[in-house]
Amino acid sequence: MTRVVADITMSVDGYITGPNDGPGAGLGERGECLHNWVMGGPWTYAGGHPFAPQEADREVLAQAVSSIGAGIIGRRMFDVTDGWGGNPPGGPDARYFVVTHSVPSKWANVESPFTFVTDGIHSALDQARAVAEGKDVGIGGGANVIQQFLAAGLVDELRLHVAPVLLGAGKRLFDHLGDRTIELERTRVVESPYATHLYFTVGK
């Protein structure tokens, strides 16, 4: 059965980017350390780092890729990564639905893994389910689109990759959820030097 899985990395103090993230600035100032677990150690956008994740982190990544049949991301994440240059995570057959107010002209008539959805998260979810072939739909971020899905009660599982750092500033994952309790059940913990991976089932 297709589940909806929100999957994102945050600092211990709840930031998914450092300050001043954006197109050309990636994860923001001092934000690279969030993804040390993906890279296998400290890295920068200047490159030159080896891509060799720790065994535990590699398994977390591999399981995410194999279990997710379609992705949903927000327009800002799309712009910040510039569509990962057309090669998003998940391999050549990956399909992504980008929640946006308008289709970026650069991508309007190009064959790509991306479908631009201008009529909201429910539509994006319907379209993603339709191509997921029974696998999970992954909500990859950023914060805004995950908040929309959580507030709408549409998330079945929350996977938080908690990087061992306090950033002090940046973009918070949890904000604007509304003043009500969402109960979670922790189902799994995976530990590596660069992250504590916490898996939660989300109460409805």
Added chain:
Amino acid sequence: MTRVVADITMSVDGYITGPNDGPGAGLGERGECLHNWVMGGPWTYAGGHPFAPQEADREVLAQAVSSIGAGIIGRRMFDVTDGWGGNPPGGPDARYFVVTHSVPSKWANVESPFTFVTDGIHSALDQARAVAEGKDVGIGGGANVIQQFLAAGLVDELRLHVAPVLLGAGKRLFDHLGDRTIELERTRVVESPYATHLYFTVGK
């Protein structure tokens, strides 16, 4: 050697209380669930719940009590708990230093486990160390006093008891830390149904 340990419970979205906490309102609206791990299940301030923590949680509590030789708390936490009626956690010999701007008149000339410190966190720490007899000094909260200790680089270990819930509102643990990175090293994870206990060494 005496270490400085900040030890507090927060929700997955980083709140240490629900909204509108304060004297007479404890952990705030919907905030009781934060301490389900201490109580051994859902409880309310109305009472009537059994006090029977899960085995894993009991060990976490017992280890905290046995390792901490003196506590430091903020004035707000003191007021919210009303000094735990004079019987704070840690038993009859516990010593607490309350960081405050002024000594509460009700407690000014009363024998109690509390010493009121009006000249800041460094003074509170010096006084706590002096009576800790080589055990740890525990910073019990609330958010403001933990933020002050973290920002000053005085915390050796951060123990976060993460309750499996999104509260959506309340008092955030991490705020006002300043725009800089504090590196952490996760040293221990303890899992129970009511909390994920995360232990971090704090980089200097």
